[in-house]
Amino acid sequence: MTKxxxxxSPIFGHVSPVLALGRGLRxxxxxxxxxxxxxxxxxxxxxxxxxxxxxxxxxYDDADVEAWLPxxxxxxxxxxxxxxxxxxxxxxxxxxxxxxxxxxxxxxYDAVVADTAFLGVVPLLVGxxxxxxxxxxxxxxxxxxxxxxxxxxSGLAPGRTAVSRMRNRxxxxxxxxxxxxxxxxxxxAQLAALGLPPAPVGYFDVAGLFDRTFHLSVPGLxxxxxxxxxxxxxxGPLPPRRPDLACExxxxxxxxxxxxxxxxxxxxxxxxxxxxxxxLEALADEPVRVVATTGGRPVEEVVARLGGxxxxxxxxxxxxxxxxxxxxxxxxxxxxxWGGVQQALAAGVPVVVAGSTEEKPEVAARVAWSGAGINLGxxxxxxxxxxHAVRHALRRPRHHEAAQRLxxxxxxxxxxxxxxxxxxxxxxxxPVVRTT
Numbered sequence: 170m171t172k173x174x175x176x177x178s179p180i181f182g183h184v185s186p187v188l189a190l191g192r193g194l195r196x197x198x199x200x201x202x203x204x205x206x207x208x209x210x211x212x213x214x215x216x217x218x219x220x221x222x223x224x225x226x227x228x229y230d231d232a233d234v235e236a237w238l239p240x241x242x243x244x245x246x247x248x249x250x251x252x253x254x255x256x257x258x259x260x261x262x263x264x265x266x267x268x269x270x271x272x273x274x275x276x277x278y279d280a281v282v283a284d285t286a287f288l289g290v291v292p293l294l295v296g297x298x299x300x301x302x303x304x305x306x307x308x309x310x311x312x313x314x315x316x317x318x319x320x321x322x323s324g325l326a327p328g329r330t331a332v333s334r335m336r337n338r339x340x341x342x343x344x345x346x347x348x349x350x351x352x353x354x355x356x357x358a359q360l361a362a363l364g365l366p367p368a369p370v371g372y373f374d375v376a377g378l379f380d381r382t383f384h385l386s387v388p389g390l391x392x393x394x395x396x397x398x399x400x401x402x403x404x405g406p407l408p409p410r411r412p413d414l415a416c417e418x419x420x421x422x423x424x425x426x427x428x429x430x431x432x433x434x435x436x437x438x439x440x441x442x443x444x445x446x447x448x449l450e451a452l453a454d455e456p457v458r459v460v461a462t463t464g465g466r467p468v469e470e471v472v473a474r475l476g477g478x479x480x481x482x483x484x485x486x487x488x489x490x491x492x493x494x495x496x497x498x499x500x501x502x503x504x505x506x507w508g509g510v511q512q513a514l515a516a517g518v519p520v521v522v523a524g525s526t527e528e529k530p531e532v533a534a535r536v537a538w539s540g541a542g543i544n545l546g547x548x549x550x551x552x553x554x555x556x557h558a559v560r561h562a563l564r565r566p567r568h569h570e571a572a573q574r575l576x577x578x579x580x581x582x583x584x585x586x587x588x589x590x591x592x593x594x595x596x597x598x599x600p601v602v603r604t605t
């Protein structure tokens with residue numbers, strides 16, 4: 170029996186696919202341990218996995234990010250992204266790595282599989298000495314730099330001309346030597362504290378360091394790169410079902426009104442007035458049925474912000490199983506969580522995206538680039554803009570046709586668990602040895 174160690178940042182959108190992978194590997198006969206935030210211990214047990222908690226000093230609660238990153242809401246655009254990346258992913262590197270070292274010292278693992286944002290694995294990838302094979306799981310849009318794409322986070326379409334490639338190089342140079350330089354300095358400082366030289370790549374290129382990185386998406390939703398490393402493997406997303414989550418039962422309502430699903434995700438969802446409330450207001454008089462989810466936050470918060478009552482055509486729940494909901498959904502309005510957007514498109518559902526934090530502008534840009542939805546270009550759209558976008562998503566054939574093309578592409582992908590399991594079995598017979 171092969172033994173696999175999974176690593177994940179303690180954020181729901183990262184833990185969820187890693188748990189799904191672990192559950193699938195366990196069913197295929199692998200012995201699986203996951204190292205992540207302590208709040209996910211019960212979820213790991215529900216998936217049949219052994220559990221190791223992160224050290225307390227980096228075991229932050231993704232439901233209360235403000236406690237870990239004070240005043241994060243006061244920053245915007247590049248400053249906000251730099252602050253979040255440094256606090257959520259770079260600063261935990263040292264304690265994460267020490268926890269990883271303890272795990273590897275206590276037990277022999279045939280392979281390590283890490284969420285690529287779990288930077289505690291970087292010293293294992295770049296340091297000297299023998300190590301087990303290390304695979305990455307890419308759970309966000311690809312951030313790898315390339316002249317063929319604009320720098321990650323810009324939300325710019327890639328462009329197809331020599332001029333656009335020159336633009337991309339120039340923006341990348343300016344960002345690396347200007348606003349994003351402190352990000353790289355922080356990453357190198359973490360490595361220096363462990364006695365290691367500076368990182369051989371920039372933060373946005375870490376996914377290229379792994380022996381192989383499995384990108385949980387499809388080529389039709391990712392910008393083409395002529396210099397994409399051969400170690401990047403598209404697998405399609407993991408299945409959405411989470412038996413350890415208490416999703417509320419849902420069945421389609423009577424009548425033939427199209428169902429519009431509204432979600433503010435599971436991370437940037439503390440303020441329902443950003444998207445949930447204006448969506449419910451925007452669609453209150455539309456001939457649709459609105460199904461809104463809070464991502465685990467109390468429904469009462471949304472109702473209170475609406476003045477104490479829901480529109481007659483709306484229902485709100487904390488979580489609803491997407492395998493029940495999406496087959497009956499005509500359009501989704503979302504703040505751009507990558508997992509939810511992919512699940513919608515895998516079901517052929519056009520998407521309206523209103524995201525301005527984390528990787529969400531990149532998600533929105535890719536949706537618009539694919540033709541399968543609309544990028545509202547803001548994280549706080551007005552009810553009028555939402556209403557207009559939903560009408561377009563429901564009525565314009567090109568969005569539906571593009572979503573159906575992506576649905577076919579998703580359906581043609583292999584089972585990601587089979588792909589990872591095959592790599593684990595193959596690598597277990599050929600261990601990696603680093604001598605420099």
